[in-house]
Amino acid sequence: MICDKKTSTMGSPVPMRFYAAAVIAAVAISFIGYNYMPNDNDTNLTKYKASIRDKLPEEMTDEELENLDPFQFLPPESEIKAAEMEQRKLMEFIGNEKKSISEMTRIIRDDLNTKDGKCKAPSGKFISEQCAHIEEKAYREIAGVNLFFITTECSDSLKNGKPWVIFLHGAKFSSQNWIDINFLRMTAKMGFNNIALDLPGYGKTGSGGNPVPDSDFIEAVVAHFQLDKYIVVTPSMSGKYGMPLLKKNKKDVAAFVAVAPVNTDMIDNAQSITTPTLVIVGENDKQLGTTSIEHLSKLKSPKVVKVKEAGHPCYLDQPKVFMREFFEFLLCDVKY
Template sequence: MFNYFFSVIIWIIYKTHMEYRIGGAKYSCLMGKQTKFCLQIALLVLIVTLVFVYFKLPSGDSLPDGRLEPSGEPDALDKYLNQQFQFLGVGGKQKNALDPKVKELEQYQQLVLSILHNSDANCRLTEFMIRNGSCKAGINETTSYSDILGTQVYTVMTTCAGEHMKRPWVLFLHGMAYTTRVWVETNIMRMTASFGFNSIAIDLPGFGNSKGSKKVSSEVEFINDLIDSLKITKFVIVSPSMSGRYSIPYLKTLNPKLVGFVAAAPTSTELLTGTDATTIETPVLIMKGERDNQLGKVSLDNLARLKHSTTFIVPDAGHPSYVDNTPVFTREMIKFLLCMSSETQ
């Protein structure tokens, strides 16, 4: 746009300084007697040029090929869809390109198909089983602080609007380098809620927006207090990396409210004993990044001893597999949640 207006300015300057001939006589626009006449010429040139610019420029904020150009920094959902699922420009309607609700619905539909095409012998999911318990209304996302063991803990909740969901809640913890933002910006929380699993993510004490020290009196009591404050009766923990110091001791308590456990290379798995391998009844999904040969391998070796554990190697991913390969991580996690919830409902 700037280039067009710059051209207009140069064109006007040229016209108002040119010399012209009338009846064989030579005149200049800089001559005082001809000022009015020159201004009329300049005005006419300006009008013609603006009309040309109007018809020359593409309409709206579209690109030459008709695709809409996003304005400003894309939001978290735009980043996720552009970088991970790449919906925009792939068979979608142009008018939907800037509509987050439409993109979210497309993402849900793609996940449903991906789950159906990647089912395994241990859990045969049908489309009816998937959609029957999914959220039919919109997704609400709220943030707040909860007083847990005297610490102000920052929480993000994604819930199905106006519906009482029968499926378990999902508690998202985070690793040392991340906070609740990782679950929000990858859109994993909203997708989880779309499939009927209301979700909560927290900044652990001393991290992100939460207050207090990074050390708590009891990690087990911390999770108990959190779950009790929300009046949650059954839930699943998604635990990556450093959060294992909270989740693994809690897994060992055999609390019946914990109906599932997604392990994304958590720490503290060395706390699991031979007795735990036979007494822990909670279904566990072990998610290891293909390139995570340090903590991921140690975590896998220890957790694989649990009798109700299954393992999935996330391709093209390192330690934070939920960031490196978000679509596959999300698909396998939701598959696990659906299979697990069909047994626990």
């Protein structure tokens, strides 16, 4: 026979069903919170889980249990909606499984292949191959810096006539952001092997050593990895490394993707630069986005794109749109 009452340490009988309700509520709330929040590193999720532990004490009076409102432990509705929307926005386009990556890559490929044969997108067989794993996460001593990098490969891209892509990052980010949206794997499946760097003093790369000037750093990386042809993707802060490269108008730079970078005002030879350049910014980025278009639209033949409903990190705000524009530029507009 199951008793339905329990005596608390205060001496007053507490109906067992209230304890059961409290436990069930805690588990349910924890589950709801976990699914609403994007990831375990999210600050709101961390605070939220802590609040559940703190607000369900071991000893509760009858009155406290009677008045227990399980929804008091949820984050504000605005936070829930924002987190849910962000998660849905990413997951509706980007999956975590290899199959999802292949499917999403194929969607873009099929879309590009409707452009009258202008684009050189990979075959369905190539996309379906079980490749594009993160091949290496490692450190290399380059230009006096213990540089952390990630390489993602699908094949010998040079045999396909496609150069490597070098992904840089903004001040608040690192190479991990490109992994989080599965961009490195999708780029490899499109035929472009790639390297994502943690720039000196950011992410997992230390700031010690005696590095070369910022303006020469990418060239030092290129020399280390012996890349004959390469494409540079430079968002925000990384412009101090990327923009000098564009200004030099080097022949081994097959293409350049400027994602609202800093230092665009240094380009004083715009009409002499022949490097194919994509200038892509969020339409709501009124600072670096605006100045990027102002300065880089003076290049000889840039492609300028404003991503709707996106701010400064437009590749995170609207990954689907960014990927579509990025791959159209690389596969349809640039001649290798």
